[in-house]
Amino acid sequence: MSGLVMIIFGASGDLTKRKLMPALYTLYREERLPDGFSMLGGGRTDYTDESYRTYIMSELKKFVTSKEQTDEQLKGFCSRLHYLTMNPATAEEYSLLNARLQELTGEREPDNLLFYLATPPSLYGVIPLHLKAVRLNRSRTRIVVEKPFGYDLQSARKLNAVYASVFSEHQIYRIDHFLGKETAQNILAFRFANGIFEPLWNRNYIDYVEITAVENLGIEGRGGYYEGAGALRDMVQNHLIQLVALTAMEPPVTFNADKFRNEVVKVYESLTPLTETDFEEHIVRGQYTASNTKAGYREERQVSSDSRTETYIAMKIGINNWRWSGVPFYIRTGKQMPTKVTEIVVHFRKTPYQMFRCEGGHCPRANTLILRLQPNEGIVLKFGMKLPGSGFELKQVTMDFSYDKLGELPTGDAYARLIEDCMHGDPTLFTRSDAVEASWRFFDPVLRYWEKHPHTPLYGYPAGTWGPLESEKMMYEHDAEWTNPCKNLTNTDEYCEL
Known part of the structure; x- marks a missing residue:
């Protein structure tokens, strides 16, 4: 043979x-x-x-x-x-x-x-x-x-039907290199192999979660593709929602392909459906504009001079189940950001009673846990400690781990890992047909709303900044803030609605 x-x-x-x-x-x-x-x-x-x-x-x-x-x-x-x-x-x-x-x-x-x-x-x-x-x-x-597997819900269903007419589901590998990253897989190990965090991983102890996947590059000559895709199709419907699933899913009964992917689908099916109010208040679209030596999106090759394609999107989403009800998940992605970073930040609830005063400008902050997928891959836990000396002045300190502290151990090539899984017939880290459709069911109404309302606000942000200021306002009702807030980094006069 x-x-x-x-x-x-x-x-x-x-x-x-x-x-x-x-x-x-x-x-x-x-x-x-x-x-x-x-x-x-x-x-x-x-x-x-x-x-x-x-x-x-x-x-x-x-x-x-x-x-x-x-x-x-x-x-x-x-x-x-x-x-x-x-x-x-x-x-x-x-x-x-x-x-x-x-x-x-x-x-x-x-x-x-x-x-x-x-x-x-x-x-x-x-x-x-x-x-x-x-x-x-x-x-x-x-x-x-x-990816992308489908352009919207209807096209994804048609594509699934085509593949189902030719292959069995176990023969189909819908690849997303995010799940091939060691750091993405380590989210599961961190959650389910450590008993000290699992009891806290719910609405009783977590205030909100933010997930960021941004890069400091533009569209890199892919104007023809990106004009028909935009940030929602390119990143949110696949990469970011998968990170939401890894963060929010229940532990599988056993770790195999079916059980793991069943739990992913459960998260997608528990996403709180978006309403017209959400489209207007909890989704912010942006497009990078020229800044210093960096060209604006509309100046890129194969991009329309009046393009309404989003290069940035921030969303507030909810998960309507017993573990996460009432805990907002804030997700964002964007091109031409100040840096390239993918991370999940878990914000724990504040202590119920604050016995320490704010002294010297230092106020006790809620604990946060950062799971960083790239760069500087690792985990950071932030908590309060007393500063030496008289009184009880507190300062937030960090306890951190990074993969490079393991020595020369490589974090591995995501494509190599996934291709090897294909060769061995292991579909665990690949998207199943029902997950594709469940994800599109959630995001498809957003696309339909934008089509029906072509003048939905699209905010400019200078290339090299953290996105539209409106993405901050979206979080005010929860008294929340992005880990890297845009309002501290640039002159607000540079922002406008396009």
Whole structure:
């Protein structure tokens, strides 16, 4: 029986060279690839096997650190690569793909296959049907689909129906690299492996939760894609809501794919439905404007000069269940922020009675717990301590752990972890069809509202700042504040409604 063959559609594209090939090379270098593994790339660019190997070797030298590469290892890895010039959108060319797979495996009906769709989303619903037409949807076949899985609820349902007509659910791997991060998985370990926090992880002790995933870059030449997506589709509906689920979910009875994903779906189904009041008061949209040397979003290539696409969004959401009722979750994401950071900040309730006075400007603050996914991956607990000397003046101090304190232990490549799970048939960290639809059911009314009300406020914020000032006002009713509040960082005169 032949080894696993991984087929990458879009093998000459940006995702393949930047993420997939470095991940596969990592698995090869660490001897984690299955025996007899080979990769067949499919794309419209005209390559032979040899010219494709030369191309990938040159790209790996750019995207893999020098200490992780030797000529011998690079050549050994690239020797497993093959290429087929084809257009994934054209049905007639899949017979060529089938013939090439028969040639590589020596089997008449190869079935140990892993298809990876590193293509534009427009092909997500096309490729499975073409595979079915040439009977490449066999029992051991798996297929990996990148985000976004659907553009809204209706398109997500249609896409799920297409995949269900070709594959069984256990063969479908909807990938999101956030869940491949060690620090994301560590949220579960931190919550469920430590008895001192679980009794406090509920509405009785937690005041509110904030989840931030921002970056200090713009759209990086992806104007054509981003104009049709925006921050909600690009980040909130998948990445951020998954972090909400990891933070809020109940402990699975056992840690396996079905039990874990069942608990994720329960969180999505418990999200408090949004109303028109929420659309106006608890959702803030922003778009970065020019500042210093940084261009504004409307000045980016392939972006309309009067674009209403949001590059920032902040939301207040609720979870209507026994554990979290009444605890707001504030989530935000944005482009062109002051820094790149992804973190979850859990704000505990204040002590019921404050016996210490505010002295010297220091007032006792509520405890906070920060779970930082990137950068400086780690965990920080903030609590009050007495300053030395007379009186009882308090100061907030920190107890922190960072992954780099473990020495040279790597935090791991998210794509390498997830691709390896696909190879072994473990779907735990991949999104199930019911989770996709449950998430879209919650966010779809927001999109419909914006379509119906095209002049819903869109606030400008200068590139390099923490977003629109209105995102602060959203939190006032709960006496809450972002960990990095925008109001302290810039002149308010620079903000306006676009």
